[in-house]
Amino acid sequence: MSPDHLSTTFTALADPTRRAILARLAAGEASVTELAAPFAMSLPAISKHLKVLERAGLIARGREAQWRPCRLEAGPLKDAADWLEHYRRFWEQSFDRLEDYLGELKKKEKKHGRKK
Amino acid sequence: MSPDHLSTTFTALADPTRRAILARLAAGEASVTELAAPFAMSLPAISKHLKVLERAGLIARGREAQWRPCRLEAGPLKDAADWLEHYRRFWEQSFDRLEDYLGELKKKEKKHGRKK
Numbered sequence: 001m002s003p004d005h006l007s008t009t010f011t012a013l014a015d016p017t018r019r020a021i022l023a024r025l026a027a028g029e030a031s032v033t034e035l036a037a038p039f040a041m042s043l044p045a046i047s048k049h050l051k052v053l054e055r056a057g058l059i060a061r062g063r064e065a066q067w068r069p070c071r072l073e074a075g076p077l078k079d080a081a082d083w084l085e086h087y088r089r090f091w092e093q094s095f096d097r098l099e100d101y102l103g104e105l106k107k108k109e110k111k112h113g114r115k116k
Numbered sequence: 117m118s119p120d121h122l123s124t125t126f127t128a129l130a131d132p133t134r135r136a137i138l139a140r141l142a143a144g145e146a147s148v149t150e151l152a153a154p155f156a157m158s159l160p161a162i163s164k165h166l167k168v169l170e171r172a173g174l175i176a177r178g179r180e181a182q183w184r185p186c187r188l189e190a191g192p193l194k195d196a197a198d199w200l201e202h203y204r205r206f207w208e209q210s211f212d213r214l215e216d217y218l219g220e221l222k223k224k225e226k227k228h229g230r231k232k
Contacts, residue, residue: 006129006132006135007131007132010126010129011127011130013122014123014127015123016122016123019122019199026203072203074203074207074209075207077200077206077207080196080200081200081201081203081204083135084193084196084200086142087193087197088197090142090188090190091190091191091194091197093190
């Protein structure tokens with residue numbers, strides 16, 4: 001794997017077809033033909049996507065000459081999730097701010113209700 | 117945001133300089149000059165990276181004409197983390213398998229130890 005494997009992972013994930021292939025493989029191993037079935041895409045086009053996923057270490061392919069089933073390899077996904085995890089406090093902060101705001105609105109509503 | 121905002125997010129994250137810029141902004145707002153300082157890069161090169169981050173909704177820029185500080189916007193990071201979360205069981209499974217294997221090795225070692 002290249003020293004900047006995170007960039008390779010994110011590049012591989014930056015395509016809806018490749019993410020759909022990973023979603024399909026989450027349900028179990030599949031051949032290239034099976035993977036290609038739901039897409040209006042030629043086999044060579046799908047093969048190209050599979051190569052990107054394979055180079056990123058996101059899938060592995062069986063060694064059988066005829067039927068080379070693809071399977072999901074989750075290691076790089078974990079590394080990507082670990083990287084994103086550092087930023088969790090930022091999205092939770094904005095959620096907390098929204099919650100505080102909603103809490104204040106509720107309080108105001110209650111107060112208003114009592115005055116009636 | 118485009119319908120495929122996940123691809124836009126992952127593309128923006130697929131670059132070490134852009135990830136370093138986000139890491140810097142996690143410490144607080146910064147101007148373009150401040151952001152450029154740690155990189156051996158021209159201001160226009162940094163500005164190009166900032167535009168990619170801005171289009172992906174990962175940063176926002178102040179409206180002040182002279183000093184337009186950049187700040188982190190974590191929403192798209194949360195969406196990316198949510199997407200990855202669906203695959204957590206796969207990396208945890210492989211970790212469980214490794215743990216099971218280490219457990220077995222330990223048991224064998226103990227057994228072997230007793231026999232001596």
